[in-house]
Amino acid sequence: MAFIKLNDLEVEVEDGTNIIEAARQHDIEVPHYCYHPGLTRPANCRMCLVEPHVFFPPAGKVVPDRQLATGCTTTVRTAPPDRKLDGKYDFIVRTDTPRVKKAREDILEFLLVHHPLDCPVCDQAGECDLQDFSYNHGSGKSRYLEVKNVPPKKDLGPDVLLYSTRCIVCTRCIRFCDEVAGTGELGLIHRGSHDEIDIPRDHDENPLRLLDNKLAGNVVDICPVGALISKDFLFKSRPWFMKQVNSVCPGCSVGCNITVDYKEDGLYRIKPRFHEDINQHWMCDDGRLGYHYVNSEDRLQIPMKRVDGELVPTSWADALNLIVEKFSETDPESIAVIGSAQGTNEENYLLGKLAREVLKTESIGLFGREPGEEHKFPQFTIDADKNPNTRGARDMLKLGEDASLTGEALWNGIANVKVAYLVNGAPERPLDEGAKQVLEAVDFLVVQDIFESDVAQLADVVLPGVTFAEKDGSFTNAKGWVQRIHRAVDPPGEARVDWEIIQQLAKRLGGEMDYHFAGEIALEIAENVPDYQDATHQNIGAGGVNIERG
Amino acid sequence: MSNELIQIETPFQFSEENQRKFDKLIQRYPVKEAAMLPTLHLAQKQAGYISPAVMEHVAELLELPVMKVKDVVTFYPMFFEEPVGKYVIRVCYTLPCALRDCKLVLEHIKEKFNIDVASETDLAKGTTPDGKFTLLKSECLASCDVAPVVMVNDDLYKNLTPEKMEEILDGLE
């Protein structure tokens, strides 16, 4: 640890921390654009200038250094005893002197000379570093009389637009593509004040490559101004009109930490949230743009039952009674309960409890999306398992390595079952012919789902469940991180939160379940499921709990 | 601006001699990327300018994303992205030459060929219709003692006057 003097504070920071981070840890803002903690530091925006102090032998004392230094590249280290400043400090730096303030004002003036005044139509307005820092540190007037550069707007790829006029050439996006994605589609063209970010093009502006890697959306997040804009979010909403909750991406078993921006009428965008051990600052575009199913018009909104071969709407009471009736008249050995790798730990735990304690069956299985492709990038991986909670569901349902009702074996396993209760909840899960035949052969199939999927179409009763954005709970990712998801929007129509449906069923079957919120179930999980002793909602918090770390 | 990827119809290949030169070049550096500038010079000499096909080939040779090549090509004024004249005339326009009336030489060339001075993004306006000459302003050519100077391709012409320039240009085939 280094002992430093930061403005008037005496603080300890870890060796190797830069001034921006050291200040951030103590709630002092050092404005910056090009610096991003997940990328290399070119120090090109010059916004984070701070004033280090050094020992000046002729004066025999510590004085402000002649030159200001960039906070991003200035790191603090423990100094040897004879090199301490004022006898005790490893480093002395000020971020609030007139010299620093003047430098910030000057840099902001330069940053704004070519910047258009189009905040009223800019998506970034409201969450724009250029706006915020200009307001906090700028001079408020421009002395620039010359003609502004007006570089063209550019289409960079499937989801990214570049409003070049707004660009301040901090090169975060270029560095992201080089360092994290390793794909290098972006670069600068021209020189000096004509610098523009671009993809490679020929002389007639036709592209040779597009910014189409699976991590491309991150460049929009890291753009400190409104230059890089997601086509998906373009002109959709002002940031300040949206609410935000923390959640976990349901797209694969990596379990990227995300924030969900929503309004009453649905989700508006998903952005990655920093987690050091899981996704750092990033997420993939599959997850980022994969939320649209939540807002879909085609979501199941009302229970349905099969009458004369057709699925027709019915009431919850009718649907549940029908199921209870079937369960009651069936031999427990002919009942199968199949949980979902898309579901939370809480609902899978209840499902396991329903199966074992109420229905007295051991035919418990797990359903989920088919594995996809794994994508490896220099600093990021997208898992092949496209379910967020395969590991958690297995733990909750107590399915060992040799469990028979998982994966491909599921279809053989339930071939002789008379009544099956299957929870799906995946945005898409096509079935092959073999699987369809197996499910068709089941006498009475209950499916809890969010769409009229292939599975739901074969059901005798369909129960409308909800997506990750409409419920509380936790997911366990492939590496054992138990993390929270939070309810953002209300379920559509009469759809109900999955664990509540399971509890309703259990109650009607005479089981003893009386939970009021998901956290209550988590408390029970902590008591009953091995390794989950710390995984109460209170403990999980925003950072998650790792069950492998005992 | 379209979003359609262009197809390169005729890929660029080094001639045998240039390939040999490139093979020698690449051994000089511990990382392939470092051979960028000499390779681009070599390619430009062969192809006349750095076309997308050249960029693709150089990127492949140096094992880099093609944007890294484009990035470098647009940074350095000596690389052209469009076809240029057989003779590229660079008129030094920096202070020492300006003090020695390089303006007269430049104006003379402009009038003679009825062309403008080419800019880095628009070489066509400074190229004669027959594709023989391209006129560029150049920054200091480091021959201020013999100012004004003009470089035509690789050759430097010193102590110029419009008359001398005329003579030189007429002598070029």
Place this chain on the structure above:
Amino acid sequence: MVQERRILYEHLDVPDINTFDVFRQYDGYKRFEKTIKEHQPEEICDMVTQSGLKGRGGAGFSTGLKWSFVPRDIEPRYLCCNADESEPGTFSNRYVLEKNPHLLIEGILICCYAMGISTAYVYIRGEFTLGKRMLDAAIEEAYRHGYLGKNILGSGFDLDVYSHPGAGAYICGEETGLIESLEGKRGQPRVKPPFPAVEGLFHKPTVVQNVETLCNLPFLMGQGVEWYTSIGRTYGDTRFDPPQSDPNTGTKLYCISGDVNKPGVYELDLGLTAEELIEVAGGVKGERVKAVIPGGSSAPILTHYELECRLDFTSLTLWKSMLGSGGIIVMNETRNIVDCLLNIMKFYAHESCGQCTPCRWGTPWVRDIVQRIADGEGRQTTIQRPRFGIAEGGRWGDTGEMEEVYEDLDLLESVANNIANVDTMTWNTICVFGIAVSWPAVSYLRKFRPEFEAAIREGKLVTLPVEEATVPPEENYAYQQRIVPRLFEAPA
């Protein structure tokens, strides 16, 4: 009159000196042979330090000191020879490359032997096609004669030298810009520290030296430190002389161009005055000197009052200018300073690499302001000093004096100073290009303000007579500070 002392340029005009055989006849490579026979690498570094040799590229940094920063335990180490000579007004390296390339190779050999370097790259600017051809031929000859390659002269010392062409970017003359460019990227300077001596080319310790500096080494090693330190003007006891503790030894290849009768490269002892140099170059062409740029276009300008200034690294710093690359540009009474500044600012706006904010957007802004002034569209207003009293007609009102304010001149100075502050010598940019922009802008403006004001007032460029155009010495910000403060005098 001051006499030329040709050392580096002594045999420059010998026919075929560019060939190995002729070069040998004039002591070629013999100084290198002597060096490896008589000296250990560490001794050479000490000798270079003692000689007081300063880097001739522009910054004038002590070569020995620079070498001492290179960690000896990290392999490999590299030498980059900076032959990207592109500072306007500088042309001495070109002649070395074109006429006497073996001298450079000998210098490289000595430097690499001293530093334990086995790979050297010579970064030649792209426009030097002839120079590169000559150097390549010389390198080939040196390989053939066993002066390059493996186990040179049986000493166990290996060295490969490669030439590397630039492609027309001025910023690649900055040492870290050069390194980036050599690595095959845009020539955008790096953030320092780490300095190249610690982490440079391919992230290894790297010595970056100018051609002229390296060419000094054969003579320094051949004739010894004592001989070398004896060169350089002995200083009188005028108050303007630099302290003896910071010697400026050796000769300098002064490149003089512009309005002189015999422009060219003159090799002279460091420390002659600007007046003397102009005399050596055949005197001013025209009637009189109006201004002198002492060290390439980025150096602050000198007025005709300041010609007694000694042209060496230390003195010029005290006069708030710099020797830089030693490119001296003389302007006579017919020159318009605003026009000259416009030319220089166009150069810098074109050559800014665009990496960091102040330079990327400040440099073209400065150019545009100067352009506006030169076009006669500079802004000027008359303001009334605030003073409340009884005005004409017996009413209360402002009665302060009327004053002419040249808004654009204030703006020009302020914007330039925001890129790099000329008074405090601090810059907000990554590299010194920032100060190379604001130095000329601010110094031209402050020292020749009447001419700028005239351009705005008259609405067109007006060339004033020398005396009228120049700010008198007592108002010249630099002139008043030229006296060496006794405080810095080295203890006896």
